[in-house]
Amino acid sequence: xxxxxxxxxxxxxxxxxxxxxxxxxxxxxxxxxxxxxxxxxxxxxxxxxxxxxxxxxxxxxxxxxxxxxxxxxxxxxxxxxxxxxxxxxxxxxxxxxxxxxxxxxxxxxxxxxxxxxxxxxxxxxx
Numbered sequence: 712x713x714x715x716x717x718x719x720x721x722x723x724x725x726x727x728x729x730x731x732x733x734x735x736x737x738x739x740x741x742x743x744x745x746x747x748x749x750x751x752x753x754x755x756x757x758x759x760x761x762x763x764x765x766x767x768x769x770x771x772x773x774x775x776x777x778x779x780x781x782x783x784x785x786x787x788x789x790x791x792x793x794x795x796x797x798x799x800x801x802x803x804x805x806x807x808x809x810x811x812x813x814x815x816x817x818x819x820x821x822x823x824x825x826x827x828x829x830x831x832x833x834x835x836x837x
Contacts, residue, residue, distance in 0.1 A: 713738025715760035715832055720750040722768050737825045747771030754786055766795040774809035781810030790831045
């Protein structure tokens with residue numbers, strides 16, 4: 712089943728376009744944020760079914776934004792998948808400590824991304 716809302720938080724226009732195209736082709740309703748502050752505003756006004764969170768963002772980084780979202784009782788159950796091009800040792804642990812439910816390194820595997828998203832949405836009863 713598609714139609715769920717996915718918030719993509721990504722400051723790189725090419726990555727945003729690629730991820731949005733993949734998700735829309737699968738039938739998801741995609742919302743976009745290019746900063747952490749914008750992501751928080753969107754989540755507070757319209758809670759998405761899932762969030763794909765870039766870790767390296769201008770201003771508030773993705774881990775800080777994730778912690779803020781997970782600290783709110785209204786949004787703590789929203790699955791958040793961290794996206795990062797900087798796959799360094801310990802990054803996955805940092806993402807999980809901040810509250811991310813999964814971790815995907817860039818470049819994104821365009822075939823695997825929809826499968827990962829579907830698995831998490833199914834797991835959460837979406």
